[in-house]
Amino acid sequence: MKNISIAHSGLQTSNIILGCMRINALSLKEIDTLVYTALDQGINIFDHADIYGDGTCESMFSQAIGMNADLRDKMIIQSKCSIRKTGSGFYDQSKEYILASVDGILKRLQTDYLDILLLHRPDALVEPEEVAEAFEILNSSGKVRHFGVSNYNPLQIELLKKYINYPLIINQLQFSVVHTPMIDEGMAVNMFLDQSVDRTGHILDYCRLNEITIQAWSPFQKGFFEGPFFLDSKYAALHQALEKFGKQHGLDIPGAAVAWITRHPANIQVVLGTTKPERLIAGCRGSEVPMTREEWYGIYHAAGNRIP
Numbered sequence: 001m002k003n004i005s006i007a008h009s010g011l012q013t014s015n016i017i018l019g020c021m022r023i024n025a026l027s028l029k030e031i032d033t034l035v036y037t038a039l040d041q042g043i044n045i046f047d048h049a050d051i052y053g054d055g056t057c058e059s060m061f062s063q064a065i066g067m068n069a070d071l072r073d074k075m076i077i078q079s080k081c082s083i084r085k086t087g088s089g090f091y092d093q094s095k096e097y098i099l100a101s102v103d104g105i106l107k108r109l110q111t112d113y114l115d116i117l118l119l120h121r122p123d124a125l126v127e128p129e130e131v132a133e134a135f136e137i138l139n140s141s142g143k144v145r146h147f148g149v150s151n152y153n154p155l156q157i158e159l160l161k162k163y164i165n166y167p168l169i170i171n172q173l174q175f176s177v178v179h180t181p182m183i184d185e186g187m188a189v190n191m192f193l194d195q196s197v198d199r200t201g202h203i204l205d206y207c208r209l210n211e212i213t214i215q216a217w218s219p220f221q222k223g224f225f226e227g228p229f230f231l232d233s234k235y236a237a238l239h240q241a242l243e244k245f246g247k248q249h250g251l252d253i254p255g256a257a258v259a260w261i262t263r264h265p266a267n268i269q270v271v272l273g274t275t276k277p278e279r280l281i282a283g284c285r286g287s288e289v290p291m292t293r294e295e296w297y298g299i300y301h302a303a304g305n306r307i308p
């Protein structure tokens with residue numbers, strides 16, 4: 001397992017994160033096994049959100065492992081807020097909602113503090129002064145140590161930065177070998193290709209420039225939660241390319257897909273959401289395997305992208 005430093009935080013973390021979005025499908029015993037498998041592999045960072053399982057993922061997590069001070073010290077725990085599910089669903093970054101949400105998260109996780117709080121999705125009605133006030137209260141009361149965002153573009157981050165007195169250290173974004181808009185737009189600059197369309201505001205370069213660590217969510221899902229790409233024959237060429245690379249390094253296809261992400265010099269963390277310990281181990285193995293430039297570009301090409 002490779003470790004990385006998260007800039008502006010002093011945090012040293014594994015480049016694999018255990019994503020806890022679906023752990024409520026498991027028994028408490030199975031969650032305990034999954035979390036200890038993660039710790040045994042060297043994973044020290046765990047990703048939650050207040051909406052995962054409507055809060056049950058957080059409460060089952062702490063219940064399953066019997067949260068205590070010793071365990072808590074070994075973990076970097078992050079959670080997210082701002083998505084509300086009532087009605088058609090909406091985003092809420094009001095001061096009151098952020099504060100109430102964090103209190104709920106801490107209670108469910110049976111902890112006094114979060115290492116990192118992420119704003120889950122940009123709120124079209126955001127009033128950044130309110131976010132700043134909420135962050136001030138959360139940090140000065142010891143409830144949240146660091147802050148970040150998820151699914152943000154550069155200007156949305158700049159708007160927050162104008163008001164917030166803390167560095168935004170993380171941007172969690174969907175990224176995988178089959179979801180590469182932030183690579184595509186940089187690869188086909190000034191051309192009339194679909195790939196040239198600027199869908200992220202060049203978020204990859206922005207994060208590198210500003211030392212914001214990117215965390216890749218859904219590293220295997222095609223589309224928006226349409227299932228793992230390696231179960232879809234549409235990606236036959238990609239399967240072949242990953243299989244070839246994997247065979248040389250003792251990796252399965254998902255493990256090779258992890259290696260493709262961690263090859264990027266931006267030190268991107270991979271949020272693995274599997275609920276199966278053996279799949280978690282296979283993914284971790286991929287995270288430390290080196291990949292040549294030629295292999296990396298070859299896999300990108302096999303995923304259906306042009307290299308102009």
Ligand SMILES: NC(=O)c1ccc[n+]([C@@H]2O[C@H](COP(=O)([O-])OP(=O)(O)OC[C@H]3O[C@@H](n4cnc5c(N)ncnc54)[C@H](OP(=O)(O)O)[C@@H]3O)[C@@H](O)[C@H]2O)c1
Pocket residue numbers: 018019020021022047048120150151172173216217218219220221227228254271272273274275276279
């Ligand atoms: N910030 C955001 O907006 C956002 C959005 C979505 C997710 N997330 C985070 O990202 C994490 C990962 O998301 P995810 O679970 O959608 O993505 P994922 O890690 O790509 O997993 C997707 C699916 O692949 C399956 N899978 C994994 N390894 C497999 C293998 N070797 N063979 C067959 N199937 C395999 C998993 O099922 P099994 O459990 O059966 O292995 C899962 O259903 C979440 O837990 C959450 O923490 C963040």
